[in-house]
Amino acid sequence: MESTRFILINTSHAGNVGATARAMKVMGFGDLVLVAPRFPDVLCHEEAVAMASGAADILARARVVPTLAEALDGVDYACATAMTPRDFGPPTHEPRALFAELAARASAPRLALVFGSERYGMANEDVYRCHAVLSIPTHPDYGSLNLAQAVQLLAYDLRQAVGGFAVQARTPDPERADARAVQGLLEHLQAALTDIGYLDPAAPKKLMPRLNQLFNRAALTNEEVHILRGIARQISKTVDAAGSR
Structure with missing residues (x-):
């Protein structure tokens, strides 16, 4: 199912072709076939390339064929979106x-998702x-999806069915303060709280x-310890400054 083919029939907007390529690429798919699009040169159309936004390689590999029968060549299981x-x-x-269900089969079929x-x-x-x-569950009063939006939703669901991708951390995990650092903070705070009269050393409770x-409980980081000690x-x-006046 990694090699799932995305087929667009009679697409009229070049931007949707580019946006479809982008939707496919972010989910790890790359086989795009267009059936009799409105513009024969749509794959190199300026709007398509702009909307692909980094997925121009999908457009470069895509094929244009005259009939759905040709687009389905080599496909074992085709899913219509209607x-x-x-x-x-x-x-x-x-x-x-x-x-x-398809992903759980012993031998997953070569799949095609077909969009009108x-x-x-x-x-x-x-x-x-x-x-x-395939029917994407939508609000019963309005279920009209943009073509590229529908592609994105199905590509996501398909990717999840075959295992999904791990979320990549964007920032490193902060370094947690150890017990010694926390105790040093507590001693520092104890002195400061005593200085302002909030803590009575004779009756600290x-x-x-x-x-x-x-x-x-807060699981302080080293940076947070430095801030609190500051x-x-x-x-x-x-x-001290107030007392010396």
């Missing part, structure tokens, strides 16, 4: 459930060539142990 209910044709499935034109969707004759119809528990240092400096 909103309009039909009294005859392949069964309708929710995409995520069907993709999971922006204005008319898929013709009945094209739907009849497919093994299943459980203030410092409670702060200790608070810092343990605050404590400034408190003590301010008290």
